Amino acid sequence: MxxxxxxxxxxxxxxxxxxTSLTDLEIEEKGAIGVDENGVIAFVERNVSQAGIEDVKxxxxxxxxxxxxxxxxxxFFFPGFIDTHTHASQHPNTGLFGKTTLLDWLQTYTFPMESxxxxxxxxxxxxxxxxxxxLSHGTTTCAYYATIHVPATNLLADICLxxxxxxxxxxxxxxxxxxxxxxxxxxxxxxxxxxxxxxxYIRSIDPKGEIVKPIVTPRFAPSCTSDCLSxxxxxxxxxxxxxxxxxxxxxxxxxxxxxxxxxxxxxxxxYDTHDLLTPKTILAHAVHLSPEERQTILARKSKIxxxxxxxxxITSGCAPIRTxxxxxxxxxxxxxxxxxxxxxxxxxxRQAVWVSRHxxxxxxxxxxxxxxxxxxxxxxxxxxxxVGLEEQVGGFDVEKExxxxxxxxxxxxxEGSSDAVVHEGPVDVFGWESWPDKVEKWxxxxxxxxxxxxxxxxxxxxxxxxxxxxKDATTL
Amino acid sequence: MxxxxxxxxxxxxxxxxxxTSLTDLEIEEKGAIGVDENGVIAFVERNVSQAGIEDVKxxxxxxxxxxxxxxxxxxFFFPGFIDTHTHASQHPNTGLFGKTTLLDWLQTYTFPMESxxxxxxxxxxxxxxxxxxxLSHGTTTCAYYATIHVPATNLLADICLxxxxxxxxxxxxxxxxxxxxxxxxxxxxxxxxxxxxxxxYIRSIDPKGEIVKPIVTPRFAPSCTSDCLSxxxxxxxxxxxxxxxxxxxxxxxxxxxxxxxxxxxxxxxxYDTHDLLTPKTILAHAVHLSPEERQTILARKSKIxxxxxxxxxITSGCAPIRTxxxxxxxxxxxxxxxxxxxxxxxxxxRQAVWVSRHxxxxxxxxxxxxxxxxxxxxxxxxxxxxVGLEEQVGGFDVEKExxxxxxxxxxxxxEGSSDAVVHEGPVDVFGWESWPDKVEKWxxxxxxxxxxxxxxxxxxxxxxxxxxxxKDATTL
Numbered sequence: 001m002x003x004x005x006x007x008x009x010x011x012x013x014x015x016x017x018x019x020t021s022l023t024d025l026e027i028e029e030k031g032a033i034g035v036d037e038n039g040v041i042a043f044v045e046r047n048v049s050q051a052g053i054e055d056v057k058x059x060x061x062x063x064x065x066x067x068x069x070x071x072x073x074x075x076f077f078f079p080g081f082i083d084t085h086t087h088a089s090q091h092p093n094t095g096l097f098g099k100t101t102l103l104d105w106l107q108t109y110t111f112p113m114e115s116x117x118x119x120x121x122x123x124x125x126x127x128x129x130x131x132x133x134x135l136s137h138g139t140t141t142c143a144y145y146a147t148i149h150v151p152a153t154n155l156l157a158d159i160c161l162x163x164x165x166x167x168x169x170x171x172x173x174x175x176x177x178x179x180x181x182x183x184x185x186x187x188x189x190x191x192x193x194x195x196x197x198x199x200x201y202i203r204s205i206d207p208k209g210e211i212v213k214p215i216v217t218p219r220f221a222p223s224c225t226s227d228c229l230s231x232x233x234x235x236x237x238x239x240x241x242x243x244x245x246x247x248x249x250x251x252x253x254x255x256x257x258x259x260x261x262x263x264x265x266x267x268x269x270x271y272d273t274h275d276l277l278t279p280k281t282i283l284a285h286a287v288h289l290s291p292e293e294r295q296t297i298l299a300r301k302s303k304i305x306x307x308x309x310x311x312x313x314i315t316s317g318c319a320p321i322r323t324x325x326x327x328x329x330x331x332x333x334x335x336x337x338x339x340x341x342x343x344x345x346x347x348x349x350r351q352a353v354w355v356s357r358h359x360x361x362x363x364x365x366x367x368x369x370x371x372x373x374x375x376x377x378x379x380x381x382x383x384x385x386x387v388g389l390e391e392q393v394g395g396f397d398v399e400k401e402x403x404x405x406x407x408x409x410x411x412x413x414x415e416g417s418s419d420a421v422v423h424e425g426p427v428d429v430f431g432w433e434s435w436p437d438k439v440e441k442w443x444x445x446x447x448x449x450x451x452x453x454x455x456x457x458x459x460x461x462x463x464x465x466x467x468x469x470x471k472d473a474t475t476l
Numbered sequence: 477m478x479x480x481x482x483x484x485x486x487x488x489x490x491x492x493x494x495x496t497s498l499t500d501l502e503i504e505e506k507g508a509i510g511v512d513e514n515g516v517i518a519f520v521e522r523n524v525s526q527a528g529i530e531d532v533k534x535x536x537x538x539x540x541x542x543x544x545x546x547x548x549x550x551x552f553f554f555p556g557f558i559d560t561h562t563h564a565s566q567h568p569n570t571g572l573f574g575k576t577t578l579l580d581w582l583q584t585y586t587f588p589m590e591s592x593x594x595x596x597x598x599x600x601x602x603x604x605x606x607x608x609x610x611l612s613h614g615t616t617t618c619a620y621y622a623t624i625h626v627p628a629t630n631l632l633a634d635i636c637l638x639x640x641x642x643x644x645x646x647x648x649x650x651x652x653x654x655x656x657x658x659x660x661x662x663x664x665x666x667x668x669x670x671x672x673x674x675x676x677y678i679r680s681i682d683p684k685g686e687i688v689k690p691i692v693t694p695r696f697a698p699s700c701t702s703d704c705l706s707x708x709x710x711x712x713x714x715x716x717x718x719x720x721x722x723x724x725x726x727x728x729x730x731x732x733x734x735x736x737x738x739x740x741x742x743x744x745x746x747y748d749t750h751d752l753l754t755p756k757t758i759l760a761h762a763v764h765l766s767p768e769e770r771q772t773i774l775a776r777k778s779k780i781x782x783x784x785x786x787x788x789x790i791t792s793g794c795a796p797i798r799t800x801x802x803x804x805x806x807x808x809x810x811x812x813x814x815x816x817x818x819x820x821x822x823x824x825x826r827q828a829v830w831v832s833r834h835x836x837x838x839x840x841x842x843x844x845x846x847x848x849x850x851x852x853x854x855x856x857x858x859x860x861x862x863v864g865l866e867e868q869v870g871g872f873d874v875e876k877e878x879x880x881x882x883x884x885x886x887x888x889x890x891e892g893s894s895d896a897v898v899h900e901g902p903v904d905v906f907g908w909e910s911w912p913d914k915v916e917k918w919x920x921x922x923x924x925x926x927x928x929x930x931x932x933x934x935x936x937x938x939x940x941x942x943x944x945x946x947k948d949a950t951t952l
Contacts (some may be wrong), residue, residue: 092906095920096913099847121890128892129904136897201688315833315845327730339824341920350817356789358834369791371575414597418603421612422940426924428605437572444571444789444817446900447923464898 005108007458010035010470011064012404013053017439018079018395019377020270022325027435029319032056033077033265034063039458069469074411074438079395080403080454081345082138082383085244085284085305085334086258087145088156089114089123091130093338101314102250106182114172115183123152127159130343134165134335135462137344138405138451141166143244143282143305143334143387145217146430149173150186150194154201157212161205164461165402168242168387171198175262181217186220190327194237199239200286210457213224213242215282221257221270229274242280244305245271249285250316254446268293277302282386284334285310286324287317294327303386304331306378308351310340318359321352321378322368332383333375349375349443364468372443406453407442408466421424424466425449482769483934486511486946487539488880489529490547493709493915494555494871496852497644498801503911507553508532510599511878515934520872528930543946550887550905550914555871556616556879556890556930557821558859561720561760561781561810561857563621564632565590565599567606569814577790578726581655590623590648591659599628603635606819610641610811611938612821614881617642617782619720619810619863622660623767624648626670630677633688637681640937642879644718644863646693647674651704652736655695668711676714686933689718691758696722697733697746698747705750708806718864720748720781724769725761726792743768758862761786763793770803782854784827786812794835797828797854798844803823808859809851821859825851825919848919882929883918884942890919900942901925 014159016031032048033039034056043060050070057063071077093109100108117123134142138235142160146153151170157282160167174193175185185191199214206212216236218224224232236243248254248267258266264270268289271277277300284305289297297304306321316339322330333348340348349372356370370378384394393403411431420428427446429438444448453469454462460470492507496562506525510518510532514553519536526546533539547553549563569585576584593599593900610618618636620643636643651661661667675690682688694700712719724730724743733743740746741870744765747753753776760781765773773780782795792815800807809824810816816824825848830845846854860870861949869879886900887907896904903922905914918926929945936946 092904092908094904095922097920098916099845124835125888125890125892125906127887129896130892131892132892132894132897133904137892171923312830312833315836315842317837318834347886354788354830357788358794358837360791361834362838368790369575412601412605414601416601416748418605418608418612420605421608428568428609430571430601432568440574441571444573446571 003449007037007039007417009037009066010458011053011056011066011068011073012077013048013050013064015070015076015435016078016396019373019381020036020395022377023371023373025373025376025439027439029435031077032382034060034066034395035458039401041396041398041400041402044398046144047428052257057134065354066311067470071406074409075264076439077396077406078138078405078407079380080393080405080456081138082332082387082394083134083139083142083345083380084282084332084386085143085307086337086343088130089117089134089145091126092345095341096338097314097341101252102316103252103256105314109338111180113334116212117147117152118149120151120155123149123155127156131165133343135163135454136448136451137346138454139165139345139456140403140456141383141387141389141393143168143215145244147170148174148183148194149199149290153198157205159201161212164211165183166456167212167388169202169212169245170215171195172217172219173228173232174219176222176223178222178226186217188225188231192231195232196239199241214239214241215244217244218276221267222253222260226261226274229276233275236278242359243276243278244282244283244284245276247271247283248288249288249311251288254288258303266290266293268296274301274318280388283328284336285316285319286450287311287319294324294329298327298329302331305334306331306352307334307336307348308355309342309348310336312351313341314339318355318362319358320368321356322370330382330385331378333378344448345379346443346446349379351447352378372440376443402455402458404455405451406467407446407450408452409438409442409450483515484515485513485539485542486934487529487532487544488547488553489524489526489541489544491911492554492872493552493554495849495857499847499849500851502851502914504917505911509553510536510542511874511934515877517872517874517876517878518670522545522876540758543867547882550885552881553872553913554614554881554883555856556869556932557855558808558863558870559610559615559616559618559811559821560758560808560859560862561619561783561816562813562819564603564606564623565593565610565623566814567602570819571817572814573790577728578792579728579732581790583622583681585814587656587659593623593628594625596631599631601623603632607635607639607641609819611925611930612640612927613822615641615821615932616879616930616932617859617863617865617869619644619691621648621720622648624659624670626651626673629674633681634680637688639931640687640935642932643747644691644720645688646720647671647680648693648695649704649708650695652699652701654698664707665703667704668707669927671708671711672715673919675717689717691720694752697743698729698736702737702750705752709751712754713751717761718758719752719754719890720758720760721752723747723759724764725787727764731765741764742769744772748772748776756864760812761795763787763795770800770805771942774803774805779808781810781862782807782828783810783812783816784831785818786816788827789817790815790833794831794838796835796844797832798846806858806861807854809854809864815847820924821855822919822922825855828854831887848916852919878931878934880931881927882943883922883926884928885914885918885926902911
């Protein structure tokens with residue numbers, strides 16, 4: 001449905017901000033971006049005056065009748081966020097973790113919740129509301145863990161397709177007795193058969209994978225027997241699927257992996273010897289990897305999802321992201337609901353910066369600090385590369401697709417009256433700020449209230465009351 | 477004005493949550509709290525059914541005609557937050573710090589901004605909007621740093637009094653050449669005279685100090701000459717004023733203090749030898765204090781403001797709060813705008829938990845972790861003790877005053893439709909949560925949208941569109 005919905009040729013006029021490299025953020029105050037009927041960026045013009053839209057149109061044959069969406073005020077267009085790791089099924093546990101760390105958290109909070117999605121109406125309620133949440137935070141692409149249940153997993157894919165959110169949707173494989181008897185795959189055969197069923201279904205509803213794709217999802221090494229890991233790896237290979245799993249999140253978990261897989265040299269080696277490290281593999285966390293493990297992952301071209309809010313909340317550790325970037329690893333951000341306490345990638349941009357500062361405090365080495373620009377890169381182009389969409393999304397380049405958010409910042413009037421507080425969200429602009437300062441205010445004090453519209457492939461997939469287009473869009 | 481505004485005798489009916497000790501949070505599902513015409517809590521009843529309001533009234537003579545404000549749905553009453561350290565004058569810099577740490581941050585961002593408050597219209601705009609922000613986050617008491625300017629400082633006190641927010645308002649003293657020539661007190665005499673003028677003004681507008689009080693504010697040791705510290709200490713003593721300053725925030729700062737005060741044994745010793753450590757002194761940060769320094773502060777009964785968001789944002793360090801609590805120090809939370817990036821104490825409750833977890837990761841000692849309960853205590857009763865209001869506010873006890881917030885949590889309907897996302901703020905309640913889980917969801921995923929009404933001394937000082945009382949209040 002979403003994939004085929006027709007959209008109007010549109011020129012988005014106003015400031016835009018995006019990463020041009022890991023360390024550089026382009027802030028173009030006077031942009032005009034043409035998006036065609038397929039949601040593809042046809043042109044990106046800079047230094048365009050409001051009055052110059054006619055010139056833009058005449059320079060671009062065939063755009064005379066295009067719709068124009070103008071961004072007024074303190075806002076800007078920003079690429080949609082990519083969430084490279086989250087558990088949609090744990091949405092109702094957001095904010096709950098008490099005093100637990102990873103292994104007891106799974107037993108206390110996670111498995112009971114996930115198991116309840118054997119009920120399709122429960123899954124409908126949870127997934128529908130979670131997709132609303134992630135879209136509202138500007139997340140245009142999401143790598144989702146569902147549960148072991150095929151019907152609920154397929155439903156999540158249906159919802160993403162209908163709502164127009166790009167998604168990798170994974171049925172969770174877990175057959176070992178780490179998981180409780182009430183919530184695990186009965187056998188290796190069940191793991192494979194049910195994963196295959198979900199892959200087939202997702203490919204049937206979006207054959208080209210334009211919006212939703214399947215992803216093979218062995219939960220993590222302790223959840224799967226060696227046989228299961230081998231079988232699921234074979235399935236991924238046969239179906240040419242993405243793969244997602246967890247790695248090296250917590251020291252207790254690492255010890256458990258060593259105990260369960262005594263012949264393996266390391267946690268990474270477990271996956272490597274089961275042929276699970278491919279260029280289409282997303283490894284979440286990667287907090288405590290050794291340099292040798294990182295070299296193996298780099299050599300296999302597997303990708304890393306950094307989940308800073310989660311790693312802080314359940315006291316897993318500080319992943320050395322700056323080091324891993326220097327080594328050449330491909331890294332994006334993940335919210336990791338509900339180990340992470342917030343479904344927003346913007347919150348995780350901040351948390352990535354905080355974690356890197358805590359690492360600097362621990363090590364005394366300021367070189368570990370991530371800059372704002374770097375964290376925003378991870379949230380967009382970095383994430384796009386992690387999910388294999390680096391050619392399609394992550395920045396405003398010609399031939400990429402229009403996955404974008406319209407950011408609106410509040411303005412404080414001359415009397416400092418409280419209107420902005422009530423109506424315009426958490427960012428206060430006084431008017432004297434430079435453009436880099438306005439962007440930094442959004443990064444460090446903004447939230448979903450500042451994301452007033454969200455597009456995926458040119459389709460409007462979320463808006464708030466503050467968004468006035470395209471009703472107010474001018475067709476010049 | 478605020479102090480004398482008459483209010484209706486009111487019974488607040490519904491769940492309430494507050495700290496009863498550092499480690500214990502009381503969650504009373506069926507509360508009824510009677511607040512008299514002076515904003516003082518006359519009774520606190522528990523296990524009251526909705527139908528039992530008449531019984532409550534008859535048990536409490538004179539309350540027959542009291543107004544009733546009922547809290548329906550997933551919400552609860554919670555004590556107003558106490559912000560024990562923030563710079564109102566730095567509000568426009570919220571979210572800006574780039575790559576700086578303390579000392580260059582002061583020169584780059586802070587001094588130029590503060591100096592602009594020599595203009596009263598500028599101050600009006602900044603202070604009016606900042607008080608709106610802090611009230612919207614449920615902050616009912618705030619220890620404010622203003623600037624060196626007497627008119628602007630007095631204006632901040634006027635605004636707090638008019639809006640009904642309890643405040644300690646401090647004109648900043650700084651006469652050393654650490655501060656730029658364009659922004660410092662010309663002489664020790666200027667420091668004293670202008671501080672005295674502000675104290676006198678604030679006491680003239682609120683003679684009993686029921687809402688606003690002055691606070692003597694030597695910025696921090698490097699900003700003041702020894703003569704100035706002595707003179708300002710004498711002023712505090714003569715006027716029986718509170719004192720606030722910064723201590724041991726950053727290692728570069730500590731080295732600078734040692735260089736500027738070579739005869740002092742420590743940073744703490746600088747303040748101690750200038751008689752600035754009193755039971756009415758608030759010391760912000762306290763990140764790197766030695767055990768001896770902490771003993772001195774404890775012996776002087778001075779108080780600590782922990783500013784975790786700030787300490788992370790400008791990479792100052794992790795204050796060992798659990799250790800300091802064990803030692804018996806009195807501690808509250810501070811937002812430290814704009815070193816801190818968020819005017820919300822709830823955000824700092826979370827950040828206090830995160831900082832304590834990073835400390836656990838650094839030290840390998842899980843005993844450094846703060847629990848949710850402990851962080852909420854710091855935000856309320858702890859903060860009240862820091863600002864000398866422990867008898868008046870911080871919890872729902874008879875004879876305390878009604879400084880409270882009404883918390884509303886969103887609910888996910890059966891279809892999981894997106895209404896809650898749009899209208900009810902960031903917390904999703906599915907209906908199966910226990911009360912402790914609901915409170916934890918608020919703590920870890922809530923924001924100002926969940927604070928739908930705020931009272932100080934029984935006066936409604938902030939509300940959002942979701943607050944339906946007292947229009948819907950029933951006078952039974």
